[in-house]
Amino acid sequence: MSIRNIAIIAHVDHGKTTLVDQMFRQAGVFRDNQAVEERVMDSNPLERERGITILAKNTAVEWRGVKINIVDTPGHADFGGEVERILRMVDGVVLLVDAAEGPMPQTRFVTRKALELGLQPVVVINKVDRSDARPHEVHDEVLELFMDLEASDAQLDAPFLYAVGRDGWASPDPDVEGGDLTPLFDTIVSHVPAPRVDPDGPFQMLVSTLDYSSYVGRIAIGRIERGRVRVGDRVSLLALGDPGPVTDPAQVEDARVSKLYTFRGLERIDVEEAVAGDIVALAGLEGVEIGKTVTHPEHRERLRGIAVEEPTLSVDFTVNNSPFAGQSGQYVTTRQLRERLYKELERNVALRVEETDQPDTFTVSGRGELHLTILMETMRREGYEFQVSRPRVVTRRSGDGTLLEPYEEAVVEVPSDMVGTVIEKLGSRRGEMTEMRPMGDSGTTRLRFRIPARGLFGYRSEFLTDTRGEGILHHQFDSWGPWAGPIKGRTRGVLVADREGKAVGFALFNLQERATMFVSPGDPCYAGMIVGENVRTDDMDVNVSKEKKLTNMRTTSSDENIKLEPPRRITLEYALEFIADDELIEVTPDAIRLRKRILDANQRKKAAKRTAQAQAG
Numbered sequence: 001m002s003i004r005n006i007a008i009i010a011h012v013d014h015g016k017t018t019l020v021d022q023m024f025r026q027a028g029v030f031r032d033n034q035a036v037e038e039r040v041m042d043s044n045p046l047e048r049e050r051g052i053t054i055l056a057k058n059t060a061v062e063w064r065g066v067k068i069n070i071v072d073t074p075g076h077a078d079f080g081g082e083v084e085r086i087l088r089m090v091d092g093v094v095l096l097v098d099a100a101e102g103p104m105p106q107t108r109f110v111t112r113k114a115l116e117l118g119l120q121p122v123v124v125i126n127k128v129d130r131s132d133a134r135p136h137e138v139h140d141e142v143l144e145l146f147m148d149l150e151a152s153d154a155q156l157d158a159p160f161l162y163a164v165g166r167d168g169w170a171s172p173d174p175d176v177e178g179g180d181l182t183p184l185f186d187t188i189v190s191h192v193p194a195p196r197v198d199p200d201g202p203f204q205m206l207v208s209t210l211d212y213s214s215y216v217g218r219i220a221i222g223r224i225e226r227g228r229v230r231v232g233d234r235v236s237l238l239a240l241g242d243p244g245p246v247t248d249p250a251q252v253e254d255a256r257v258s259k260l261y262t263f264r265g266l267e268r269i270d271v272e273e274a275v276a277g278d279i280v281a282l283a284g285l286e287g288v289e290i291g292k293t294v295t296h297p298e299h300r301e302r303l304r305g306i307a308v309e310e311p312t313l314s315v316d317f318t319v320n321n322s323p324f325a326g327q328s329g330q331y332v333t334t335r336q337l338r339e340r341l342y343k344e345l346e347r348n349v350a351l352r353v354e355e356t357d358q359p360d361t362f363t364v365s366g367r368g369e370l371h372l373t374i375l376m377e378t379m380r381r382e383g384y385e386f387q388v389s390r391p392r393v394v395t396r397r398s399g400d401g402t403l404l405e406p407y408e409e410a411v412v413e414v415p416s417d418m419v420g421t422v423i424e425k426l427g428s429r430r431g432e433m434t435e436m437r438p439m440g441d442s443g444t445t446r447l448r449f450r451i452p453a454r455g456l457f458g459y460r461s462e463f464l465t466d467t468r469g470e471g472i473l474h475h476q477f478d479s480w481g482p483w484a485g486p487i488k489g490r491t492r493g494v495l496v497a498d499r500e501g502k503a504v505g506f507a508l509f510n511l512q513e514r515a516t517m518f519v520s521p522g523d524p525c526y527a528g529m530i531v532g533e534n535v536r537t538d539d540m541d542v543n544v545s546k547e548k549k550l551t552n553m554r555t556t557s558s559d560e561n562i563k564l565e566p567p568r569r570i571t572l573e574y575a576l577e578f579i580a581d582d583e584l585i586e587v588t589p590d591a592i593r594l595r596k597r598i599l600d601a602n603q604r605k606k607a608a609k610r611t612a613q614a615q616a617g
Contacts (some may be wrong), residue, residue: 004068004069004512005090005277006122007071007090007094008020010126015127024168024266036541050287058070063189071086075380085349089208089223093121095114095122096126096165097124099125099135102141111146124161125228134148135191139160152155174188188300197276197277199227201226204224204294205220205222205280206223206225207220209592213283224274228276233256234254235285237252237253240292246301258284261284262274263281311350311366313368314392315364315388315391317388318362324588324593330589369573373573380588388586390580390583391457396480406451409477411447413439413472416444430484431451432451433448455487458577489580493540495530496601498542503531504521505564506546515534515535517564518594519544520564525544530593533568571586579594583595
């Protein structure tokens with residue numbers, strides 16, 4: 001059977017997973033009467049809640065005698081580790097672009113990777129039924145993007161289709177609507193080349209991703225580059241290193257293929273044999289890791305490994321030592337935290353974990369805030385309790401000794417009358433505007449900035465306030481650049497609880513005029529816990545458990561119901577952007593709390609005085 005291997009690339013929320021649902025339906029993956037939930041590819045609960053793809057998925061459909069292996073790739077630059085691995089398995093990409101928004105920053109990130117690897121693109125301009133759709137302009141913007149990314153002549157000659165993925169149709173003509181996805185399937189088969197592999201040579205495969213089964217253990221997933229493999233075959237697993245022949249026995253682990261699977265729809269199918277070009281899953285390799293090569297035992301030739309960009313952001317994970325430690329978590333010890341973080345390294349190739357001089361603290365570095373918060377949220381749901389520090393940017397030295405830091409490309413879409421405020425705020429955070437252009441007749445302007453990653457810490461909530469919730473902000477890693485100097489951090493102080501107890505409505509009512517509260521009546525609090533954001537620049541110790549004094553007097557005014565504003569909901573993303581250096585995020589299965597590192601108010605004041613003296617001296 002002929003094979004085509006494709007990845008689907010799209011920015012968050014451009015309709016990628018919905019399009020794949022329709023491809024399944026029209027290729028006969030589901031029975032006519034089968035009940036199928038929407039966005040079947042987003043199987044991880046976090047993916048469903050956030051509406052984004054985090055983990056790459058392998059699926060396959062058959063179309064007129066051709067097997068099309070489809071990989072759904074993450075659209076967010078923070079998951080560059082996933083993207084890099086996936087694109088090594090495929091020969092073409094379907095680039096999905098929203099007909100109104102056009103190519104966005106994350107589209108650019110993954111497309112650059114695909115073009116560098118020489119993959120052949122098929123462009124689908126999706127959601128052409130939107131009232132603000134502008135398919136002809138978006139067509140030109142995609143071609144501009146390809147030219148910016150130095151696409152080859154063959155890549156610039158990519159076919160364009162116009163589609164509504166939700167309704168399941170695609171057309172080569174933007175003025176012809178309706179039908180089905182036949183034009184998309186036919187274009188993939190005719191335009192994406194068959195895998196460039198050697199079907200007759202000795203077996204060779206690069207491990208691009210991993211899965212785990214309690215029944216068969218670790219499962220290696222990748223594309224067979226050469227030869228064929230059968231269940232029961234002896235194979236060699238080669239350690240990571242430079243490409244070429246491997247002669248050192250210490251770098252070789254011999255194993256036997258106990259199970260072999262290929263993909264059909266969302267299912268993994270047991271097979272006895274698989275051939276070059278197909279994407280398969282192998283079981284029986286105990287020490288398998290991403291980037292290792294599996295070969296015929298008599299032809300141990302290592303393939304080029306997977307290069308993943310270095311982390312740009314790091315935080316400290318610490319064992320939870322707050323007064324509420326251990327109340328809701330199942331895993332709370334240093335040993336359990338260490339084991340879980342090092343286990344994450346097996347799959348999450350873009351992550352780094354380092355021990356520190358404090359036995360209960362680990363430095364975890366990743367590609368961005370989203371990359372790190374997804375790990376925290378996953379661990380929280382698994383029953384772990386821990387504390388997290390304020391993020392720091394990872395720095396490096398250039399050849400001439402210059403200190404470098406990561407810079408982000410930030411793309412902002414705001415109503416045109418708010419442009420001045422955004423330019424002023426990002427300018428004060430060392431941002432440099434590189435582009436400003438109006439978005440059609442919508443009254444919206446798109447701004448593009450190059451800004452130090454530090455400059456975006458704590459900015460998102462300020463941005464939403466400045467744009468009254470109407471602005472859109474996307475950012476992704478751009479490049480390393482010279483250290484930009486000091487950048488101002490949070491300008492407001494916090495309210496800190498001065499004793500343990502439950503928050504009371506009466507106390508919150510009296511505090512809400514000078515603060516935005518983070519707690520509701522009945523929420524348990526402890527001394528040193530942050531319960532609100534002060535309108536002023538200094539921190540303030542408050543008693544949120546203070547009850548109304550009872551008297552035997554009765555007046556209409558004193559018995560009026562108190563009206564409380566809803567508290568600000570603390571998410572991990574908000575918490576990471578909000579906290580200062582002397583604060584921590586307490587993460588437990590049932591709560592996310594903010595706290596001061598030093599809980600005792602007197603000790604805190606002494607420490608602040610020492611810090612001020614050290615800075616002055």
